[in-house]
Structure formats: C-alpha cells, structure tokens
Amino acid sequence: MSEPGDNLRRLTGLYSTMARIRAFEETALEAHKAGEIPGPLHVSIGQEAVAAGICVNLRIDDRITSNHRGHGHAIAKGADPKRMMAELYGRANGYCRGKGGSMHIADFSVGMLGANGVVAGGIPIAVGAAQGLKMQKSDAIATCMFGDGAINRGPFLEGLNWAVLYKLPVLFVCEDNGVAAFTRSENVTAGPGVVDRARALGVKAITVDGNNVMSVDDAAQSAVAAVRRGDGPHLLHVRTYRITGHTSTDAAAWRPAEEVQEARSRDPIARLGAVLCERGVPATDLGKMLDEAKAEMTAARKDANAAAWPEARVAYEDVQDTGAVAWSK
Amino acid sequence: MVEVTLIEASRRAALQEMRRDERVWVLGEDVARGGLWGQYKDFLGEFGEQRVVSTPISESTIMGAGLGSALVGMRPIIEMRIFDFVMCAMDELVNQIAKIRYMFGGQAKPAVVVRMPHGMWRNSAAQHSQMLEAWFAHLPGVVVVTPSTAEDTAGLLVQAIRSDDPVLFFDPKDLFGVPGNITDPIEPIPFGVARQVVEGNDATVVSWSAAMPVATKGVAMLASDKIQVDLFDLRTIWPWDQEAVIASVKKTGRLLVVHEAVEVAGFGAEIIATVVDKLGPGAIKAAKRLAAPRIPIPFAPPLEAEVRVTPEKVVTAVKQLIAV
Numbered sequence: 192m193s194e195p196g197d198n199l200r201r202l203t204g205l206y207s208t209m210a211r212i213r214a215f216e217e218t219a220l221e222a223h224k225a226g227e228i229p230g231p232l233h234v235s236i237g238q239e240a241v242a243a244g245i246c247v248n249l250r251i252d253d254r255i256t257s258n259h260r261g262h263g264h265a266i267a268k269g270a271d272p273k274r275m276m277a278e279l280y281g282r283a284n285g286y287c288r289g290k291g292g293s294m295h296i297a298d299f300s301v302g303m304l305g306a307n308g309v310v311a312g313g314i315p316i317a318v319g320a321a322q323g324l325k326m327q328k329s330d331a332i333a334t335c336m337f338g339d340g341a342i343n344r345g346p347f348l349e350g351l352n353w354a355v356l357y358k359l360p361v362l363f364v365c366e367d368n369g370v371a372a373f374t375r376s377e378n379v380t381a382g383p384g385v386v387d388r389a390r391a392l393g394v395k396a397i398t399v400d401g402n403n404v405m406s407v408d409d410a411a412q413s414a415v416a417a418v419r420r421g422d423g424p425h426l427l428h429v430r431t432y433r434i435t436g437h438t439s440t441d442a443a444a445w446r447p448a449e450e451v452q453e454a455r456s457r458d459p460i461a462r463l464g465a466v467l468c469e470r471g472v473p474a475t476d477l478g479k480m481l482d483e484a485k486a487e488m489t490a491a492r493k494d495a496n497a498a499a500w501p502e503a504r505v506a507y508e509d510v511q512d513t514g515a516v517a518w519s520k
Numbered sequence: 521m522v523e524v525t526l527i528e529a530s531r532r533a534a535l536q537e538m539r540r541d542e543r544v545w546v547l548g549e550d551v552a553r554g555g556l557w558g559q560y561k562d563f564l565g566e567f568g569e570q571r572v573v574s575t576p577i578s579e580s581t582i583m584g585a586g587l588g589s590a591l592v593g594m595r596p597i598i599e600m601r602i603f604d605f606v607m608c609a610m611d612e613l614v615n616q617i618a619k620i621r622y623m624f625g626g627q628a629k630p631a632v633v634v635r636m637p638h639g640m641w642r643n644s645a646a647q648h649s650q651m652l653e654a655w656f657a658h659l660p661g662v663v664v665v666t667p668s669t670a671e672d673t674a675g676l677l678v679q680a681i682r683s684d685d686p687v688l689f690f691d692p693k694d695l696f697g698v699p700g701n702i703t704d705p706i707e708p709i710p711f712g713v714a715r716q717v718v719e720g721n722d723a724t725v726v727s728w729s730a731a732m733p734v735a736t737k738g739v740a741m742l743a744s745d746k747i748q749v750d751l752f753d754l755r756t757i758w759p760w761d762q763e764a765v766i767a768s769v770k771k772t773g774r775l776l777v778v779h780e781a782v783e784v785a786g787f788g789a790e791i792i793a794t795v796v797d798k799l800g801p802g803a804i805k806a807a808k809r810l811a812a813p814r815i816p817i818p819f820a821p822p823l824e825a826e827v828r829v830t831p832e833k834v835v836t837a838v839k840q841l842i843a844v
Contacts (some may be wrong), residue, residue, distance in 0.1 A: 308615070315580055326589070346580045513683065
C-alpha cells in the first residue's frame with residue numbers, strides 16, 4: 192500500500208516530467224521557427240500526460256517503441272534531453288550522431304528502442320521485443336506507443352493477433368489525439384474503434400482520459416502489472432488532444448478555434464497543478480518546476496546550437512560490417 | 521564429408537547453429553512442421569516451440585518481430601517461405617531492418633537472417649517465381665547472399681547466422697534437390713568471395729544462384745569447341761568479388777554476366793558498369809548480359825521456358841563476345 196506522502200511525491204514527479212516534455216517541445220518549436228532545427232518536427236504539446244503516466248510505471252529494462260511524435264516518450268523513459276536536442280539539430284553529440292533527427296530518436300541504454308517515421312512501424316518491433324524477452328525468461332515487458340492513425344494499418348491487426356497467440360508481455364498504448372496527420376480519425380475509421388478491435392482479438396482493453404495523468408497512471412499501473420505477471424497483452428486507449436499542428440510548419444487552422452480553446456482548458460499540466468495545489472503544494476513550487484524545466488531545455492538548445500556538426504566520414508559509418516562503402520575525401 | 525541435397529545442407533547448417541547458440545530462433549509459416557521445404561525438419565522436437573515458431577500468415581510481423589527480438593539480443597532466422605511474399609513485409613525490411621543501425625547512430629546491430637526461397641520452380645507463375653535480388657543489392661545496410669550449391673548454401677548460411685549484419689539469404693528453389701558434399705562441422709564461408717569453377721583465357725563468365733548450373737553447362741559445351749573461359753559463381757552479390765572478376769576481365773577482355781532475373785536494371789548491369797569504370801573502356805573488347813526479358817514469369821511450361829536462360833544461349837553469347 193502506498194502512503195499519501197508517496198502518492199504526492201509520485202504526482203509531483205509526474206508534474207515535473209510533463210513540464211519537462213512541454214518545455215522541450217516548446218523550445219524545439221521555437222528553435223525550428225528560428226531556423227536552427229532542420230527537417231520535419233512533430234511535437235506533442237497537450238499530450239504529455241500519456242508519456243508521463245505510462246512511462247512512470249516502466250522499469251529501465253522495460254522496452255518501448257515510439258512513433259514520429261515521440262519526444263515525450265523518450266524523455267519520460269529517461270532519455271537525456273541534451274542529447275535529444277543535439278539530435279534534433281543534427282549534431283555529432285546527438286543520440287544518433289546526427290543521422291536520425293527528430294523522428295528517429297533512440298536510447299537503447301534506457302530501453303527506448305526508437306521512434307519511427309512510419310505509422311504503425313513500431314508495433315511488430317515491440318511484439319518481437321516482447322517475444323525475445325519472454326524467450327530470455329526476463330520479466331521485463333515491451334510497451335508500444337502508437338497513434339489513432341496506426342489502427343488502420345495492417346501491422347496493428349497482425350501485431351495484436353500475434354501478441355495474443357504467443358501470450359506476449361506487451362502493452363499497446365493507442366495515444367489517440369483524434370487526428371491522423373490532417374484528417375480527423377473518426378472520418379476514416381470504421382466501426383467503434385480501437386478498444387472494440389482489440390477486444391475482438393482477445394486483448395484486454397480500456398479507454399482512459401489521456402489529459403488526466405492520474406487516470407493514465409492508474410490504468411497503466413494495473414495494465415503493466417498484469418502484463419508483467421504473464422497475463423498476455425493489454426491495450427490502453429488513451430484519449431488526448433494535439434494542441435499544435437501535425438508538424439511545426441502546420442498551423443492546423445482547419446480546426447475551429449473553440450475546439451482548441453476547449454482542449455486547452457483540459458491542459459494536463461494545469462489540471463495536475465490544480466490537484467497539487469488542493470493537496471497543499473505551494474503554487475511557487477509548481478512555478479519553480481516549470482521554470483527549471485524551461486531553463487533545462489533552454490540550456491539544451493544553447494548547447495545544441497553550439498555543438499559540432501558530424502564529420503563527413505560519419506555518413507559512411509554504421510551502415511554494415513560487411514560490404515560497407517569506404518569514405519574517401 | 522557427407523553427400524546431401526542443397527536443402528538438406530541448409531537444414532544441417534541451421535541445426536548446427538541453433539545447437540551452438542541458444543539466441544538463434546526461427547520464425548515463419550509452418551516452420552514447426554519442418555517448413556515448406558523441409559529445411560527445419562525435426563527442429564521443433566529438439567528446440568521446442570519457443571525457438572521454432574510457426575506463425576500466422578502475417579509477413580509484416582514475421583519480419584518485424586524478428587527484428588524486435590534482435591533488438592533485445594536474439595538472433596532470428598526469419599523464414600519468408602517463398603521470396604515473393606516479402607513484398608508484404610517491405611516496410612519492416614527496407615525501412616526498419618536495413619536502417620536501424622544507421623539511423624540510430626550505431627546503437628543496435630540487428631543480427632537477422634531473412635531466408636527467401638526464390639526463382640522459377642515447377643511453373644509457379646508470376647507471384648511465386650521472381651528473382652529480384654538486384655533490388656536488395658541497391659539497398660544500403662544489408663548483405664545479399666545468392667548461393668547455387670549445397671556446399672555454399674551450408675557455409676554461407678552458417679556465416680549469415682553468425683553475422684551481425686542483416687543478411688538476406690536467397691535460397692535457390694529450383695536447385696533444392698541438387699546434391700553436394702558438406703563437412704561436419706560446417707565451416708563458414710566469408711561473404712564477397714567468388715568461387716572460380718573453370719579457368720580459361722577466352723572470356724569471363726559470371727553467374728549466381730539458379731543461373732549458375734546453366735552457365736556451367738554452357739561453359740562445358742564451349743570447352744568441346746575448344747573455347748576456354750573463366751567461370752565464377754559470385755555466391756553473394758552484395759558484397760561481390762570485384763577483385764576476382766576485374767582480374768579475370770583484365771586477362772580475357774570479354775565479360776558475360778548470366779542471371780535468371782530480368783536483364784533491365786539487373787545486377788549484371790552493375791557488374792559490367794563497375795568493371796568498365798575500374799579497367800577503363802579500352803581494356804574491354806566486349807561485354808554482354810544474358811538474362812530474362814522484362815516480362816512477368818508466365819505459367820505455361822513453353823512460355824516459362826521463354827524466360828529462362830539456357831546453356832545454348834550461353835554458348836551463343838560467348839561466341840558473340842569472342843567474335844568481336
């Protein structure tokens with residue numbers, strides 16, 4: 192049984208994680224607009240409770256696979272924002288030595304098996320990681336973060352069916368922000384949606400309010416425990432809202448202003464802040480956490496912007512051991 | 521030494537490696553029953569259902585789950601049953617397996633072997649007969665293995681399973697029953713080393729996979745006409761043995777590449793272009809490809825025969841080269 196003090200510490204931790212994700216995303220967005228970050232950038236502003244509430248229940252040796260909107264998942268799993276930011280900038284000290292960028296951040300040392308540029312691309316990988324862990328008799332689990340767009344791709348059906356057949360330790364998390372790129376998911380998805388699809392295959396599935404980090408945490412806690420004790424795959428359908436556009440250059444102006452306004456009123460960070468205030472956490476403490484998060488990411492931005500580019504030879508490295516093409520000036 | 525068929529040689533190679541390394545596992549349709557071709561016969565009894573996994577017909581997940589297991593330290597043999605079905609797993613192969621080491625900055629080496637029995641076989645028509653190995657030579661991040669004998673299949677499969685690189689292993693369906701002599705234990709054969717089958721000064725002939733026995737027959741027919749050629753089985757097309765082929769063409773000045781795949785944009789074009797680049801056009805008197813026309817593989821036996829390379833066509837092609 193957890194004590195009320197433990198619970199408050201846990202909630203404070205979740206607040207800090209969400210604040211850090213928000214600060215990372217806002218800083219990256221500014222840097223992209225300033226022309227410092229090249230390439231496409233998909234941020235998860237408004238969705239922070241999903242990453243924080245799921246990953247707080249995972250151990251460092253649990254694995255996750257993520258998607259193109261994966262910065263928050265990486266931070267919540269324990270990745271270093273400095274090396275993430277450096278990767279967004281394409282610099283030599285980034286997680287991928289500047290060869291991956293925003294869509295391919297991975298940190299195997301904390302069990303983050305990579306973001307993915309292909310929708311649903313992480314599903315078969317997570318399932319296979321779970322199968323490998325089971326073969327190794329590990330009690331670590333795999334968690335697979337994908338969006339509502341992914342449930343209309345074949346690997347979703349294949350992966351869930353597979354995970355049930357082999358009773359694999361995998362937690363599927365459908366982070367449903369209601370929109371697949373520029374299209375409302377409800378307009379392109381037949382039937383009642385992901386929970387019914389999962390249940391039809393025998394995957395235990397529930398819907399959770401993804402803008403309430405305490406609900407996400409509670410649901411994830413039971414689901415992770417069940418998956419870890421060998422109950423087979425579970426799915427959490429976590430409903431949230433993408434405050435910003437599909438990419439940093441998309442204003443998502445097609446959405447009614449009232450809709451975005453309403454979503455802002457359900458901001459997961461502000462909501463948890465209100466709960467913490469009610470429980471006696473001084474507003475100044477919360478403000479301090481927000482400021483610290485902003486300062487951490489501003490420093491990461493400054494460092495990344497000053498960091499060295501990878502040398503040309505790096506482009507030729509880590510292709511393959513046999514049959515690699517040599518770099519020559 | 522023991523004489524076995526090519527497919528049995530492959531079975532013994534995988535068996536040896538699964539006994540040697542418990543990280544190796546095999547997944548694919550019907551593999552627990554021994555596989556479509558008997559290449560995993562009796563594996564289930566020895567290794568159990570966790571390491572010999574018959575899967576649903578879910579090619580994306582067969583490929584992707586193999587990869588996922590590799591990312592936690594396993595070494596999967598991913599069985600595609602028939603090459604053409606890999607089209608259903610192209611994202612997992614091309615966007616994921618081939619890219620993961622590179623785009624994650626070297627954090628992971630996905631040690632997977634993807635087995636894809638390919639080529640024409642008993643009139644199986646357009647979706648069960650293709651040879652598209654050139655596509656994958658074009659793909660950075662993978663090794664492309666294309667053996668034609670039992671000995672090479674065994675040694676290269678051992679090498680593939682021990683390799684940290686993703687290896688695409690093209691089993692030659694039409695040659696599965698061809699016998700050869702393998703050693704016990706089976707020793708690995710390095711990638712990128714061609715096997716010279718015949719020596720001669722009149723021309724260089726390069727081939728691999730199912731076209732190799734055809735080229736060999738053609739070369740034997742030429743010998744009775746007193747035409748002697750260097751004949752190479754490349755065995756792997758990425759990496760491929762540029763050194764051996766270039767040294768030979770330097771000597772003969774004439775190059776014929778024989779493959780079962782379509783001639784247009786096939787790997788023969790790459791070989792000839794590389795040799796011309798490296799030796800300069802002046803060093804080469806004539807070069808030619810002998811391969812399939814750019815048509816799908818038809819069903820009816822006389823139509824399928826239209827697509828195939830033949831020993832007679834090899835004889836004609838070499839004679840044309842020598843006439844230049």
